[in-house]
Amino acid sequence: xxxxxxxxxxxxGAGPALECRSVTVELPHRFGRKxxxxxxSLQVRSGEFLTIVGPSGTGKTTLLRVMGGLTSPASGxxxxxxxxxxxxxxxxxxxxxxxxxxxxxxxxxxxxxxxxIERTLDxxxxxxxxxxxxxxxxxxxxxxxxxxxxxxxxxxxxQIARALALRPDVMLMDEPFxxxxxxxxxxxxxxxxxxxxxxxxxxxxxxxxIEEAVYLGDRIAVLKxxxxxxxxxxEIGLPAPRDQLSTRQLPQFLEFRYAVHxxxxx
Amino acid sequence: xxxxxxxxxxxxxxxAALPPARGMLPLxxxxxxxxxxxxxxxxxxxxxxxxxxxxxxxxxxxxxYPALLATTxxxxxxxxxxxxxxxxxxxxIGVSPRFSRAVGPLLEFLRAIPPPAIVxxxxxxxGYDERMKLTVVVIAAIWPILLNTSSAAEQIHPMLLDVAHxxxxxxxxxxxxxxxxxxxxxxxxxxxVALPLAIVVTLLVEILTSVEGIGALMIGAQRNFQSPxxxxxxxxxxxxxxxxxxxxxxxxxxxxxxxxPKAQSENF
Amino acid sequence: MDERRFFAGINWPGTxxxxxxxxxxxxxxxxxxxxxxYLPAPSAIGLGLGQLAREGTLAPDIAHTLIAVAIGWTxxxxxxxxxxxxxxxxxxxxxxxxxxIEVLRPMPGVAxxxxxxxxxxxxxxxEMVVTxxxxxxxxxxxxxxxxxxxxxRLYDVSRTFRLSRKDTILHVILPAVMPPIVVGxxxxxxxxxxxxxxxxxxxxxxxxxxxxxxxxxxxxPDLMFAYIVTVGFIGIVLNAGMxxxxxxxxxxSRQLRGPQ
Numbered sequence: 001x002x003x004x005x006x007x008x009x010x011x012x013g014a015g016p017a018l019e020c021r022s023v024t025v026e027l028p029h030r031f032g033r034k035x036x037x038x039x040x041s042l043q044v045r046s047g048e049f050l051t052i053v054g055p056s057g058t059g060k061t062t063l064l065r066v067m068g069g070l071t072s073p074a075s076g077x078x079x080x081x082x083x084x085x086x087x088x089x090x091x092x093x094x095x096x097x098x099x100x101x102x103x104x105x106x107x108x109x110x111x112x113x114x115x116x117i118e119r120t121l122d123x124x125x126x127x128x129x130x131x132x133x134x135x136x137x138x139x140x141x142x143x144x145x146x147x148x149x150x151x152x153x154x155x156x157x158x159q160i161a162r163a164l165a166l167r168p169d170v171m172l173m174d175e176p177f178x179x180x181x182x183x184x185x186x187x188x189x190x191x192x193x194x195x196x197x198x199x200x201x202x203x204x205x206x207x208x209x210i211e212e213a214v215y216l217g218d219r220i221a222v223l224k225x226x227x228x229x230x231x232x233x234x235e236i237g238l239p240a241p242r243d244q245l246s247t248r249q250l251p252q253f254l255e256f257r258y259a260v261h262x263x264x265x266x
Numbered sequence: 267x268x269x270x271x272x273x274x275x276x277x278x279x280x281x282a283a284l285p286p287a288r289g290m291l292p293l294x295x296x297x298x299x300x301x302x303x304x305x306x307x308x309x310x311x312x313x314x315x316x317x318x319x320x321x322x323x324x325x326x327x328x329x330x331y332p333a334l335l336a337t338t339x340x341x342x343x344x345x346x347x348x349x350x351x352x353x354x355x356x357x358x359i360g361v362s363p364r365f366s367r368a369v370g371p372l373l374e375f376l377r378a379i380p381p382p383a384i385v386x387x388x389x390x391x392x393g394y395d396e397r398m399k400l401t402v403v404v405i406a407a408i409w410p411i412l413l414n415t416s417s418a419a420e421q422i423h424p425m426l427l428d429v430a431h432x433x434x435x436x437x438x439x440x441x442x443x444x445x446x447x448x449x450x451x452x453x454x455x456x457x458x459v460a461l462p463l464a465i466v467v468t469l470l471v472e473i474l475t476s477v478e479g480i481g482a483l484m485i486g487a488q489r490n491f492q493s494p495x496x497x498x499x500x501x502x503x504x505x506x507x508x509x510x511x512x513x514x515x516x517x518x519x520x521x522x523x524x525x526x527p528k529a530q531s532e533n534f
Numbered sequence: 535m536d537e538r539r540f541f542a543g544i545n546w547p548g549t550x551x552x553x554x555x556x557x558x559x560x561x562x563x564x565x566x567x568x569x570x571x572y573l574p575a576p577s578a579i580g581l582g583l584g585q586l587a588r589e590g591t592l593a594p595d596i597a598h599t600l601i602a603v604a605i606g607w608t609x610x611x612x613x614x615x616x617x618x619x620x621x622x623x624x625x626x627x628x629x630x631x632x633x634x635i636e637v638l639r640p641m642p643g644v645a646x647x648x649x650x651x652x653x654x655x656x657x658x659x660x661e662m663v664v665t666x667x668x669x670x671x672x673x674x675x676x677x678x679x680x681x682x683x684x685x686x687r688l689y690d691v692s693r694t695f696r697l698s699r700k701d702t703i704l705h706v707i708l709p710a711v712m713p714p715i716v717v718g719x720x721x722x723x724x725x726x727x728x729x730x731x732x733x734x735x736x737x738x739x740x741x742x743x744x745x746x747x748x749x750x751x752x753x754x755p756d757l758m759f760a761y762i763v764t765v766g767f768i769g770i771v772l773n774a775g776m777x778x779x780x781x782x783x784x785x786x787s788r789q790l791r792g793p794q
Contacts (some may be wrong), residue, residue: 070693087696094694101687106709115705116695166695289633310653364547371548372555378766380728382644382735382743386750386758390572466642473647473736474747481645485736488648496648500641507640 015082016043017202018067018092018170023076024227025062036062038227040076044170049196049203051213054223054231055264060206063223064172067204068094081169093163095173099155103147109158110134110143116166133161136195153184157191164195170202178208185209186244189216193242210264214256215242222263232263275520312494317501320487320494329483334506337472337479340396341464341510344403348460351404352411353453359412360419361445377413381406381467385474396478399471406467411456418452419445451525454518461514465507480506574756582760591745596764598741599730602658603772606665607726611719614673618715621674622681635674643668643729647736656738664733669726676718680711716780723776727769742768 023040026033037059044050052060065071066078069088078085080092093116096102103112113130121129134140137157147155156176163171177185189212196203207213213220217236224231236256238247247253297314304313312320324330359366359373384405392398422445430440472481480499487495556576563575574582586592621628643664650663684707692702734743742765749758 068694070690088694090696094690096687096690098687101685102691104688104691104706104709106712115691119697119701285632285636286629287633289629289631289635290637291630291634293634293637367545368547368551370545371552375552375766378770379762380731380765380769382728382732383746383762383765386735386746387755387762390750390753390755390758462640462642466644469642470644470732470736473644484645484648488652491652493652496652500645500649503645504637504641507642508637511640 016079017046017048017081018044018204019079019082020063020067021077021079023063023066023073023078025059025066025071026074027062027071035074035227037066037223038229040228040230042221042230042233044202044204046169046202047196047200049192049205049216049218050221051205051207051217051219052221052223053207053210053213053260053264054228056208058223058225058228060223060228061174063228064094064174064204064206067170068092068172070094091166091169093166093168093171095156095159095163095171095176097175097178099152099159099176099179100147102159103155103162105146105148108144108146109139109150109161112147112158113161113165115162129165129167130161133165136164136198137161137191151184153180153188156180156188160192160195164199164201167199168201170204173203173205175206175208177212185212190244192216197241210257210260211248214238214253214260215244215247220256220260222260224264234260234263275516309491309493312497314497316494317498320492321498321502324483324495324498333478333480333483334502336396337468337481337506340399340403340479341468344400344468345407345457345460345464347400347404348407348411348464349453349457352408352456353415353449356412356415357419357441357445357449360416360422360449363420366416366420373412377409381409381463382470385467385471388471389475394475394477399468399475399477399479402471403464403467407460407464410459410463411453414452414456414459415449418449422448451522454522458511458514458518461511462507465503465510469503572753572755574759578756579759579763582754582756583763586745586757586760592764595740595742595745595761596768599727599734599743599765600768602661602665602730602733602741603723603726605658606662606669606730607723609662610666610669610722610726611673614670614718614722615677615715618674618677618718619681622678622711625682628678628682635671638667639671639675641667644732644736647733650733650737658738658740660737661730661733661741664737665726665729668729669722672721672725673715673718676714676721677711680714680718681707683714684710716776720773720776720780723772724769727765727772731765 020040020042024038025036027036028034040063042050052063054060062071066073069078069085069092080089083089104115107115110130113133114126117126117129130143131140134143137160139154139157139161142150142154147158150158156179160171160176177188180188192203192205193216195201203216205213205216207216214236217234220234220236222231222233223229234256238250238252238256300311301313301315304311321330359369381402385402388398388402388405392401426444426448427440430444435443468479469481469484471477472479473485476482476485480503484496484499484503487493487499560575560577563570563573564577583592621631646664646667647660650660654660654663688706688710689702692706697706730741731743731746734741734745735747738744739748742761745761746758746765749755749761
């Protein structure tokens with residue numbers, strides 16, 4: 001597997017793909033508003049894999065939703081390629097944790113993957129993109145199946161394919177592999193690497209699994225406290241390409257794992 | 267438990283389960299409009315105020331309470347018998363897969379016959395009396411209870427039966443301590459479905475045969491063109507149904523407070 | 535004990551029991567072992583059916599009942615689905631009508647029979663009065679529940695992919711709510727049959743319901759049971775037909791076989 005990584009080149013410029021500037025989010029809570037996350041400033045570089053970890057309830061999902069334009073910040077701003085957000089931006093896609101509720105169960109896999117592009121592209125382009133996306137996630141044979149006929153891992157791959165068909169600059173993923181068994185999780189992690197290497201997409205990846213965060217991430221942001229704030233950002237200088245067996249045995253891997261655990265637990 | 271504590275429990279459960287009161291608006295508006303639009307003496311659409319007068323008249327003639335009592339007693343008694351038979355037959359069916367398979371198609375066939383169709387059969391077999399009315403209610407109410415009981419017994423987690431086995435429980439103890447408690451929620455659900463069924467069948471018999479009850483009063487009023495009484499009795503039946511259902515809902519909630527809440531499926 | 539088992543596998547012990555019971559019934563009555571004036575043997579019921587068909591009374595009765603069911607059910611699902619959508623989409627509308635629905639819903643259809651007779655005498659309209667209101671509820675409640683229960687995730691997905699409001703309703707909400715609506719319509723259909731038969735027993739002297747009562751009063755139990763069996767049979771056909779239709783038009787409803 002080549003280590004070639006398209007980092008921020010091309011027509012998008014060298015700036016960050018996505019940026020949060022002092023983002024604070026408040027949500028209705030009982031009879032008032034509760035501050036979920038506060039003063040979040042974060043940059044997602046092009047082609048980067050940024051993982052976000054933190055204790056439960058610190059607002060990781062909320063942060064992701066703000067980045068995806070589903071929730072508006074009370075103060076601060078979110079910029080995609082330098083432009084401030086006004087609703088969900090069209091080159092950023094969210095992959096949700098509960099895949100069975102996020103897929104259109106009544107459509108075939110192919111129709112699901114086409115969902116984001118069927119209104120904007122013509123027929124031949126749609127078919128091509130669907131085929132490419134399905135090939136990227138290894139589901140070419142299941143194009144005519146329905147999601148409810150597939151396993152959890154496969155359904156999640158359909159959701160990823162749907163996101164990929166859009167050729168997004170940034171993919172926001174909310175604990176996408178939390179409901180999968182260990183072996184499926186491992187192969188899905190490597191699949192993401194393959195996608196990133198071939199498309200140059202940036203990833204923002206929320207997870208509870210610290211080892212997953214270290215394995216996948218170029219950087220790890222630790223969200224802590226109530227309201228949630230960025231506590232630390234780790235630069236993960238592990239060599240690429242990463243491998244499930246050898247990378248996870250490296251002493252640096254263990255050091256990073258220890259450090260992140262410490263950061264969260266403190 | 268003291269009386270006041272029981273009432274307090276009743277009201278808390280009822281209040282929590284009730285939809286917001288402003289939802290009564292459409293009904294109130296409808297009745298109000300009806301009342302206001304009726305100036306003349308329309309024999310077909312008497313205003314709601316006349317309904318009350320009609321009911322009062324019935325009460326004064328001494329026929330209202332005996333009828334109400336007759337309907338209620340038939341319904342309750344019929345339900346009780348249906349529970350005994352339904353659970354008594356449903357449990358063995360659910361517990362033994364062989365028995366269940368053998369009896370399956372027969373029960374499916376019998377279930378396909380709508381309860382109201384049984385009424386004329388019962389009339390033919392038993393004549394026009396209270397016993398016949400009771401029999402029909404029992405036959406109608408049995409099905410939801412029997413089916414719910416048997417399916418719940420069938421679905422008892424094999425793990426629980428393993429537990430019974432490993433603690434070497436006798437068959438009686440196993441039934442008493444494990445099987446019966448497991449199916450109680452289903453039995454109650456069956457009763458909840460059977461309740462409106464019992465009311466419908468009771469009324470049907472009374473309307474068809476004029477055996478004593480609210481239905482008989484209603485059809486009698488209709489034959490005498492006493493339209494206010496017909497509408498009044500309709501409202502009475504509605505309130506009666508509402509009251510019975512709410513009492514049972516509270517009873518069920520109190521009884522089931524120790525069971526884990528399960529997603530209740532809507533059964534009609 | 536569910537449809538799947540009944541239609542799919544070959545249940546030898548079950549069929550055997552069924553056939554044996556039928557045979558025993560036949561033998562017991564024919565041989566005079568059990569003398570019961572009003573209990574006909576299965577063969578007598580079969581002959582009764584044939585007689586009714588030959589006399590030309592069965593077909594018109596079936597037709598009348600089916601027409602009444604069709605009219606009542608169509609009206610009920612039209613109103614039910616429309617109202618259900620309205621109430622499902624608007625929490626405010628729900629707040630202002632839920633209590634009324636909960637009060638009206640338990641009203642037994644048969645209680646409307648005297649009202650129908652009062653207003654319309656012996657006519658099809660009386661059957662409608664008995665049928666329409668109770669049949670409305672299953673489809674209305676299911677539609678309302680289905681529409682208001684569309685998972686918030688689906689709305690998130692629509693917004694993430696920047697769907698217009700029209701596209702959201704057409705491509706996301708409508709397909710998502712079809713299964714519960716279809717289930718509600720199916721339950722309503724079964725209910726419509728039962729209520730129509732009831733209305734014909736106590737209200738309008740026409741159709742299968744009246745047939746049952748008429749033969750009961752004429753002391754012809756064989757014909758009475760023939761009518762009853764016909765009603766049961768039509769019920770099964772209607773239900774199975776609707777199930778098959780729903781699953782061909784909306785294959786996704788296979789996921790939700792609905793309450794039995």
